[in-house]
Amino acid sequence: MTSNESRRISDLDTLKAFGHPLRMKLYRLLYISRKATASQLAEQVDEAVSLVSYHLRKLADHGLIEEAEQQGTDGRERWWQPASKRLNLHNEDFSDAPEKVATHAAVGRLVFDQHVELYRRHLDSAQSWSPEWRSASSGSEYLARLTAEELAALGQEMHELIDRYEERGRARDEAGDTEGRENVALHLYAFPFRS
Structure with a gap:
């Protein structure tokens, strides 16, 4: 399993x-x-x-x-x-x-x-x-000024949010609620850069 x-x-x-x-x-x-x-x-x-x-x-x-x-x-x-x-x-x-x-x-x-x-x-x-x-x-780019700690916290919150949606979708899918449900790719990149 x-x-x-x-x-x-x-x-x-x-x-x-x-x-x-x-x-x-x-x-x-x-x-x-x-x-x-x-x-x-x-x-x-x-x-x-x-x-x-x-x-x-x-x-x-x-x-x-x-x-x-x-x-x-x-x-x-x-x-x-x-x-x-x-x-x-x-x-x-x-x-x-x-x-x-x-x-x-x-x-x-x-x-x-x-x-x-x-x-x-x-x-x-x-x-x-x-x-x-x-x-x-959707497609978006966000440019923020953060500390390493803030970036780590943001990433953790985003993972938790996505996990909730993914778990909800899988549970509904397994219960047979497949009407209108598609595979969705969500790619997130968060990294420091200097211009």
């Missing part, structure tokens, strides 16, 4: 295992679907089932995903699910050696690139959504 806790990736081997483009996509798809087989995921990423199975096993070897309870009658198919509520990466876990710093930065860039690609696809298809969804979508 998926843990209701967040998983903090703090070791280099797990970070490297997660830092593969296809594995990130598979993890995201598995997170959205909650449970899926390699065949179902392979269809979504347009890759061979054997390749997807290999990458799922690598994610499982590092405890990022786990086998799920069998969902159908076909006992030959393995079902997978995320092993935790969310994954977290923290800079301080990878700042004590050059290889760790470089790997953390590379994985961060890959995550960002995938976020950008997801948003580009949304922009390209925005007119195919109903006016209600187009109106509900």
Whole structure:
């Protein structure tokens, strides 16, 4: 059963295992679907089932995903699910050696690139959504002057708010209230900069 806790990736081997483009996509798809087989995921990423199975096993070897309870009658198919509520990466876990710093930065860039690609696809298809969804979508940039402590507090409050909405949506989804419900991506970046 998926843990209701967040998983903090703090070791280099797990970070490297997660830092593969296809594995990130598979993890995201598995997170959205909650449970899926390699065949179902392979269809979504347009890759061979054997390749997807290999990458799922690598994610499982590092405890990022786990086998799920069998969902159908076909006992030959393995079902997978995320092993935790969310994954977290923290800079301080990878700042004590050059290889760790470089790997953390590379994985961060890959995550960002995938976020950008997801948003580009949304922009390209925005007119195919109903006016209600187009109106509900948003994009904003806020520029504030904060201390490190204030930024940390803001981030914590935002995570708590998003958690409440996500939990409410999942509970309603599991209760069968799926009418009008879609997958929603919310990407937040908060970082200091100098102009």
